[in-house]
Amino acid sequence: MSDNLTLPAQQGSTGASTEALLKVEGLTKHFPIYGGFPIKRKVGAVQAVDNVDLTVGVGESVGLVGESGCGKSTTGRLITRLLEPTGGKIEYAGQDITHANRKKLAPVRSEIQMIFQDPYSSLNPRQTVGTIIKSPMEVNGINPAGGREKRVRELLELVGLNPEHYNRFPHEFSGGQRQRIGVARALALNPKLIVADEPVSALDVSIQAQVVNLLQKVQEEMGIAFLFIAHDLAVVRHFSQRVAVMYLGKVVEVGDRDSIYNRPRHPYTHALLSAVPEVAVDDETENRERIRLAGDVPSPISPPSGCRFRTRCWKAQDKCATEEPPLLQIGGNREGHLTACHFPEEPSIEARSEDVVMDPALKALEKDGNVSKD
Amino acid sequence: MLQFLIRRLTGAVVIMFLIGAFTFFLFYTVPQDFAALSCGKNCSPENLAVIRENLGLDKPLPTQFWEFMSGIVAGRDFPQGHCSAPCLGVSFESGEFVWDSIIDRFPLTLSLTVGGLVIFLILGLGSGLLAAWKRGTVVDKIVSGASIVLSSFQIYLLGPIVLGLLVYSTGIMEFPKYYNFTEEPGAWFLGMLIPWVVMATIFTAQYTRMSRSTMIEQLQEEHVRTARAKGMRQSYVFFRYAWRGSLIPIVTILGMDLSALLSGAVVTEFTFDLAGIGRLAVDSSLTKDLPVTMGVMLFGAFFILLLNILVDLAYAYIDPRVRLS
Amino acid sequence: MTTLTKTEGEKAPTGPDSFLSVRDLRVRFSTEDGIVKAVDGLSFDVERGKTLGIVGESGSGKSVTNLTVLGLHNPKTTTVEGEILLEGQDLVTTPEKEMEKLRGNKVAMIFQDPLTALSPYYTVGRQIAEPFMKHTGASKKEARDRAVEMLTKVGIPQPRTRVDDYPHQFSGGMRQRAMIAMALVCDPDLLIADEPTTALDVTVQAQILDLLKDLQQEFGSAIIFITHDLGVISDMADDLLVMYSGRAVERGSVREVLREPRHPYTWGLLSSMPRLGGSTSQPLTPIPGSPPSLLNPPSGCPFHPRCTFTDKVSGDRCSTERPTLGDGRAAACHLTAEQKQTIFIDKIQPRLR
Known part of the structure; x- marks a missing residue:
């Protein structure tokens, strides 16, 4: 694989950079809902993203995790400006791009690229791989040294595809290879930031690792910053230096990898981590806390008042309903580890003396005492 | 549900008004002297003026429009008498009220539609279901093949063949004729039988193909497989689960076909020399009898809107996701 | 910390207790492109009240197998050979009318996507x-x-x-x-759960998995749990069957297979998936290549084109001779038992840290 790229090689892998490449403040997106009688009017809004703060440093990889409906994908689409924000501010390299028009956005567009979840539908089936990868260069009028075609071949080789396959069509490739094509297309313009929205979740387990490794290589060797959006906590942990956890449109906790995965404070982060099924390759993995929430995530159309997690939280008190907890570095957190919670948990993921079981069905079945806990 | 119905009906009234306005301006703003058309060849200026006044053509256009529209709602007075609502004007040719001539023809069109409908629904859906049930077998191949052959037939081809066989050469049946249903139901039935069968044959072929393919699609649905995994009988799964889902596309097409048939089955009427709405529409258009053309058009538009609402109600009945959202 | 423990001599699952026995099952579909060998010589047993996990990627034949158990395949395009014995009754030859009485009654099924199912x-x-x-x-x-x-x-x-x-x-x-x-x-005596939590969020998945386990204790049903997720299987199953290209490549108790895997494919699966407790300093070790086509599966061992250990087997046995899967704890691989153990301890286990 060729490493002699035309990209400036940066040392991106060494922890969070202090220099912010992307700065998001109070980002909000509400999708209006129309209805009513007799005249249709706006009757409400899906509060998909609500007041989100997020920073991505130069060359840094930031993970964004959460369950469906938490607004992580919408956040990604707002940052790449595929969606128009309702409120807040997006700053890229010191430049406010929140409502930048097409013309103003053009130079930024080439620096922020996106990789999508579904490698089947995000590639035009009627175009050859060469055309697909070349088109961002054509649109942006970029003429690399040696011509576009040479650059495409370089990119194909970089992502681990045969450069001879330049003239093939997407359907001739497997799922993993198609996602590689998506990566090559994203790299075509030498981006500084890649927003990857569930880039591996449509792939088979054995193929996922290939793509994760490729992305990691790209991130580390080319110093490209990543916003890695995924629901798979283990993949995010593997990839990201810093991680933000979202719930119902809000960031509830953000911090470096170790803080989030080993010293989480927000009850939701605890619940999320505890819910991940782990392969028991040794005895250690079995000493994890067990938290089982009740029910599903509430609707983002009318989210709970105060703390949005309170309706499913075992620590919720009256204060949680009236007062929204701010995202702060609460006592006991390390530098840069922010938690939005009035009654945070202990910074440990070890098994508790008593499991937290909120689900009424599980509670009932397990109270009978006929169920062994493991 | 009631809210939905009120909303749809209000919408339909508004659309009817717009269609009325649209057709009015389309027809009355064309540079043509309708009075002259109505007056005929040996037309004296005096006659022309009288006709003009009778038709209301001497008044300014907005007044004419107002009279036309209010006539539909409230009726209108003409020299030959009061034209009660819904008044669609007076024919240039016959001097009859347009509404009266439409209503005159409607029983035939209705008979033709309903009779054909019963035949093609029973045969079309039945054979489509049979083919889907026996998918891949000889039965399926025969049914599918026949439906393809028949759907490429046309009424004006099939009609004369059937007439030739049953009427002209053998005399088994009489030439189709419309009898009043309430007075002579037996004659009515025999008189309409050939047009029904010929028209229904073409539709049957279409409905066979459609119901077969939507059924086969539905049978692949996961929830149909779940029903089988529960141990439900195959026929139960077929009729309760798969059939329910395939009703949606069938009802959609049926609504469109019915509104077309009710506003006049032109080819069928001409083939069997029947004077229905379709005949009226074509005749009026050939003689440039514009009030009649417009009336028939509005009449057809009414059925399109009506059936649209009925189809939506059917959706709500079939699919709770529509009903409860 | 774990060290490799000696095999605990668990007896073969082919006991009198196994009330579902699948023997040499072969399922073929005829398609426009040719014959798809979806399942090719599969045997396994399910014990009363226990959970058998079947793990495999898309196209491994795991879902097809279980549709066949219930007779839900399309009989016109599918040929089924072999035996599916439910308490001695062969479901392959059982007429549709009889199957209807079993389905949903003695054997029930849960599907992946509850919205469409x-x-x-x-x-x-x-x-x-x-x-x-x-x-x-x-x-x-x-x-x-x-x-x-x-x-x-x-x-x-x-x-x-x-x-x-x-x-x-x-x-x-x-x-x-x-x-x-x-x-x-x-x-039901047997519940077949085909990726029942794949479409769900992780916190909901945890609820549903626990619910299934708790209900199993109450109802006493055996479960066949199909998934691509080794984490889920580790949580749910007693015994485990790893499938690849329509065949079983490894079998044993969950503990055995996940802690001392013996097949290169299982090694590959384990070391290619990131874990919450795993190291983040080293890259993942993916399995090279992509899963084989079932229209034209590789000769010999179906995994050989992607296997990194074929050079350790003498001659070209991997590409010519199909390895058999023995009874009980077994892996269908030509490597010797010692080779498997040394490779696992030296090369694979360090990656799982």
């Missing part, structure tokens, strides 16, 4: 009550009461009113609970 046209209560009425002859009233009881059991709030809801009025997790209620309504 439940009919949008009927209430949840009706869909749960239907098999109960059919198999027990209960009246409408009794079946409805039973549906409410089942909904209560699976944790649907206000079951008396929600029984009349339609599936689209339920959330994703609730739909899967309703699906479980539907599958368990006749107290």
Whole structure:
């Protein structure tokens, strides 16, 4: 694989950079809902993203995790400006791009690229791989040294595809290879930031690792910053230096990898981590806390008042309903580890003396005492 | 549900008004002297003026429009008498009220539609279901093949063949004729039988193909497989689960076909020399009898809107996701 | 920290206790492109009240196998050979009428996506009550009461009113609970769960998995749990079958297979997936290449084109000779037992840290 790229090689892998490449403040997106009688009017809004703060440093990889409906994908689409924000501010390299028009956005567009979840539908089936990868260069009028075609071949080789396959069509490739094509297309313009929205979740387990490794290589060797959006906590942990956890449109906790995965404070982060099924390759993995929430995530159309997690939280008190907890570095957190919670948990993921079981069905079945806990 | 119905009906009234306005301006703003058309060849200026006044053509256009529209709602007075609502004007040719001539023809069109409908629904859906049930077998191949052959037939081809066989050469049946249903139901039935069968044959072929393919699609649905995994009988799964889902596309097409048939089955009427709405529409258009053309058009538009609402109600009945959202 | 423990001599699962025995199952579909060998010589046993996990990627034949057990394959395009013995009765030759009596009664199934697997046209209560009425002859009233009881059991709030809801009025997790209620309504001896939590969020998945485990204790059903997720299987199953290209490549207790895997494919799966407790300093070790086509599977061992250890086997046995899977704890691989152990301890285990 060729490493002699035309990209400036940066040392991106060494922890969070202090220099912010992307700065998001109070980002909000509400999708209006129309209805009513007799005249249709706006009757409400899906509060998909609500007041989100997020920073991505130069060359840094930031993970964004959460369950469906938490607004992580919408956040990604707002940052790449595929969606128009309702409120807040997006700053890229010191430049406010929140409502930048097409013309103003053009130079930024080439620096922020996106990789999508579904490698089947995000590639035009009627175009050859060469055309697909070349088109961002054509649109942006970029003429690399040696011509576009040479650059495409370089990119194909970089992502681990045969450069001879330049003239093939997407359907001739497997799922993993198609996602590689998506990566090559994203790299075509030498981006500084890649927003990857569930880039591996449509792939088979054995193929996922290939793509994760490729992305990691790209991130580390080319110093490209990543916003890695995924629901798979283990993949995010593997990839990201810093991680933000979202719930119902809000960031509830953000911090470096170790803080989030080993010293989480927000009850939701605890619940999320505890819910991940782990392969028991040794005895250690079995000493994890067990938290089982009740029910599903509430609707983002009318989210709970105060703390949005309170309706499913075992620590919720009256204060949680009236007062929204701010995202702060609460006592006991390390530098840069922010938690939005009035009654945070202990910074440990070890098994508790008593499991937290909120689900009424599980509670009932397990109270009978006929169920062994493991 | 009631809210939905009120909303749809209000919408339909508004659309009817717009269609009325649209057709009015389309027809009355064309540079043509309708009075002259109505007056005929040996037309004296005096006659022309009288006709003009009778038709209301001497008044300014907005007044004419107002009279036309209010006539539909409230009726209108003409020299030959009061034209009660819904008044669609007076024919240039016959001097009859347009509404009266439409209503005159409607029983035939209705008979033709309903009779054909019963035949093609029973045969079309039945054979489509049979083919889907026996998918891949000889039965399926025969049914599918026949439906393809028949759907490429046309009424004006099939009609004369059937007439030739049953009427002209053998005399088994009489030439189709419309009898009043309430007075002579037996004659009515025999008189309409050939047009029904010929028209229904073409539709049957279409409905066979459609119901077969939507059924086969539905049978692949996961929830149909779940029903089988529960141990439900195959026929139960077929009729309760798969059939329910395939009703949606069938009802959609049926609504469109019915509104077309009710506003006049032109080819069928001409083939069997029947004077229905379709005949009226074509005749009026050939003689440039514009009030009649417009009336028939509005009449057809009414059925399109009506059936649209009925189809939506059917959706709500079939699919709770529509009903409860 | 773990060290490799010696095999604990568990007996082969082919005991008198196994009430489902699949023997040399072969399932082929004819398609426009040719014959798809979806399942090719598969044997396994399920013990009463235990959970057998079947893990594999897309196209490994794991779902097809279980549709075949219930006879839900399309008989016109599918040929099934071999035996599926349910308490001695061969389901392959059982006529459709008899199968209808078994389905939903003795053997029930839970599907992956509860949104598409439940009919949008009927209430949840009706869909749960239907098999109960059919198999027990209960009246409408009794079946409805039973549906409410089942909904209560699976944790649907206000079951008396929600029984009349339609599936689209339920959330994703609730739909899967309703699906479980539907599958368990006749107290089946065997429950086949085909990726039952793949479409769900992780916190909901955890609830559903625990619910299944708790209900299994109450109902005493055996479960065949199909998934691509080794984490889920580790949580759920007693025994484990690893499938690749329509064949079983490794079998044993979950503990054995996940802690001392013996097949290169299992090694590959384990070392290619990131874990919460794993190291983040080293890259993942993916399995090279992509899964084989079932139209034209590789000769010999189906995994050989992607295997990194073929050079350790003398001659070209890997590409010419199909390795067999023995009874009990076994892996279908030409490597010797010592080779497997040394490779695992030296090369694979360090990656799983």
